[in-house]
Amino acid sequence: MTQAEIQDLGAQLMAGEHLLEEQESAVDIESFVRSLPKAELHLHLEGAVAAPTAIELARKHGLSAHDYEDASKLFDFPDLGAFLQAYDIICNSIVDSDDFHRVTYEMLARCAVNGARYVEFFFSPQAHHGVAYATMLDGIVAAMRDAARDHGVHSRLIPALNRELGPEISMQFLDLVLAHRREEVIGIGLDYNEVGHPPGLYADVYRRARNRGLRVTAHAGENGPSEHVGASLDVLACDRIDHGYHVVDDPALVAACRERGVFFTVCPTTTTYTTTFRDLASPGHAIHRMFDAGLNLVINTDDPALFRTDLNSEYLLVARHMGCTPQQLAGVALNGLRASWLDDTTKRAWISEWSAEINRLLPPAASRPLDSHVPATERRTPGKAAH
Numbered sequence: 227m228t229q230a231e232i233q234d235l236g237a238q239l240m241a242g243e244h245l246l247e248e249q250e251s252a253v254d255i256e257s258f259v260r261s262l263p264k265a266e267l268h269l270h271l272e273g274a275v276a277a278p279t280a281i282e283l284a285r286k287h288g289l290s291a292h293d294y295e296d297a298s299k300l301f302d303f304p305d306l307g308a309f310l311q312a313y314d315i316i317c318n319s320i321v322d323s324d325d326f327h328r329v330t331y332e333m334l335a336r337c338a339v340n341g342a343r344y345v346e347f348f349f350s351p352q353a354h355h356g357v358a359y360a361t362m363l364d365g366i367v368a369a370m371r372d373a374a375r376d377h378g379v380h381s382r383l384i385p386a387l388n389r390e391l392g393p394e395i396s397m398q399f400l401d402l403v404l405a406h407r408r409e410e411v412i413g414i415g416l417d418y419n420e421v422g423h424p425p426g427l428y429a430d431v432y433r434r435a436r437n438r439g440l441r442v443t444a445h446a447g448e449n450g451p452s453e454h455v456g457a458s459l460d461v462l463a464c465d466r467i468d469h470g471y472h473v474v475d476d477p478a479l480v481a482a483c484r485e486r487g488v489f490f491t492v493c494p495t496t497t498t499y500t501t502t503f504r505d506l507a508s509p510g511h512a513i514h515r516m517f518d519a520g521l522n523l524v525i526n527t528d529d530p531a532l533f534r535t536d537l538n539s540e541y542l543l544v545a546r547h548m549g550c551t552p553q554q555l556a557g558v559a560l561n562g563l564r565a566s567w568l569d570d571t572t573k574r575a576w577i578s579e580w581s582a583e584i585n586r587l588l589p590p591a592a593s594r595p596l597d598s599h600v601p602a603t604e605r606r607t608p609g610k611a612a613h
């Protein structure tokens with residue numbers, strides 16, 4: 227298999243022939259999703275801390291109990307603002323290196339249970355007030371290595387910049403990241419509330435990060451306008467877009483993203499909490515429209531503990547509410563590798579291995595080789611993300 231063929235696999239699957247109905251019915255969608263090898267590219271460490279863990283850590287550090295004792299209240303939020311408050315409370319409970327190790331290890335173990343073989347996850351250095359960045363890294367990186375050894379889940383780390391703190395502080399953030407380079411730290415992200423904090427404010431810090439060999443991604447078009455998606459691609463030169471839902475408001479941008487092969491890390495459950503797209507079953511839901519438009523999507527959990535979800539559940543939501551076939555879900559799973567920041571050799575090898583494994587999961591009548599049955603004219607050249 228040539229490199230071009232391997233890179234085309236995800237696009238082929240997404241564009242590929244649909245299974246006949248009787249073939250689809252032969253697939254038990256739940257067991258198929260459970261068995262599907264998957265990647266997580268949009269997960270926040272702090273949003274993956276289970277309530278009992280946050281409560282235990284808060285007690286350990288003698289923090290005010292009332293914020294934590296009622297776990298159901300802590301994880302009950304009507305909008306993005308309330309969600310970010312809960313997120314901050316959890317962040318306060320993660321203080322020393324052992325805490326960071328524990329929450330990272332528990333998160334990666336849950337990813338592995340959900341069939342995630344590879345995880346690129348965010349964490350929020352600026353949300354842990356008074357904690358040294360090196361302390362955070364020590365615990366997180368050690369847990370990443372332990373989880374790979376114990377659960378076979380490989381991972382990379384993306385420090386995420388809180389856009390609400392403004393561009394002045396962002397360069398200090400990057401100074402810190404650059405001063406503590408570890409091989410596990412692969413890029414930077416941009417998150418928190420987009421409204422009033424457009425991507426262009428961070429052009430300088432993103433340019434410097436790219437020049438220093440870091441990959442870059444940004445949350446855009448979650449609760450901000452389609453212009454934030456465009457600016458994240460054109461001004462920040464992002465490799466991929468996190469969320470991106472409001473791209474659907476601009477048909478020309480949708481066409482450009484399709485042409486360029488931009489990858490979007492979408493998070494179905496998140497949309498029902500923090501966006502205007504709350505009905506997953508509606509054909510007007512942004513993710514549904516992004517699928518229909520032929521955009522390259524990767525399905526993720528975002529903040530699985532806060533949103534009470536996991537990766538298998540997110541795939542099943544898309545299968546059930548948006549009518550995705552097993553073949554399409556397989557394409558999404560392979561997109562997780564295509565959109566990843568793995569080195570090219572590993573990426574090619576894993577795409578090949580996963581494709582063979584997925585072929586064995588599909589029913590016999592449908593399991594023709596994934597790389598052989600889409601006419602060349604339908605194949606989309608994989609984009610080098612945005613640029």
Ligand SMILES: [Zn+2]
Nearest residue numbers: 417445468528
């Ligand atoms: Zn996110």
